[in-house]
Amino acid sequence: MNQYSPEIASILGASRTIAVVGLSAQSTRTSYEVASYMQKHGYRIIPVNPTYAGQQILGETCYPDLPSAASALAAQGQRIDIVNVFRRSEDVPPVTEQAIAITCPCIWLQLGISHAQAAQQAQAQGMQVVMNRCIKIDHMHWRSQQRLTPKGLR
Structure with missing residues (x-):
């Protein structure tokens, strides 16, 4: 998806819970700013960062990995709708594998992050x-x- 599209609108409209992989506890970091913005607009933010595992970021418990986060949410009857990635492109494949394993419907790689093979793998899994x-x-x-x-036109 290169330009703003109906698919992006659909993802944003249907999603409520975003796991942010690489979320920093430092308020000056871009990951924190973006996650804070999304939280202020009604999305539940689930921090995923082994450095801060067990600590609170934006009022939510931070998890070391996606399976741990997904398991904790499942116990609450919830799921992760979007995996939002703030990691280097070369770090994307293992995150994608975890996102597939937890059956997350969407993986979103932030500005400057891409990985064609991981994207193909995720798309092949729906x-x-x-x-x-x-x-x-x-x-x-x-x-x-x-x-x-x-x-009336929505």
């Missing part, structure tokens, strides 16, 4: 893949489009 895009920017665009759309 996942939606967004690469090299900022979820915050796309959410801001989506919200502005919703405000411009008359209620």
Whole structure:
């Protein structure tokens, strides 16, 4: 998906829980800023970062990996809708494998992050893949489009 698309609108509209892989506890980091924005707009943020495992980030328990996070959410009757990745491109394949293992419907690689083979692997498993895009920017665009759309036409 290269430009803002109906698929991105669908992902953002249908999702409620975002696992942020590589989320930093430092408020000056981009991952924190983006996750905080998404949380303020109604999404539940699940931090995933082995450095901060067991600690709180944005009021949520941080998990060392996606399977741990998914297991904890399943115990609450919830699931991860989007795996949002803030890791180097070369670190994407193991994250993708974990996202597939937990049957997450979408993996979203932030700006500057892409991995064609991992994307193909995820798509082959039925996942939606967004690469090299900022979820915050796309959410801001989506919200502005919703405000411009008359209620009767949605």
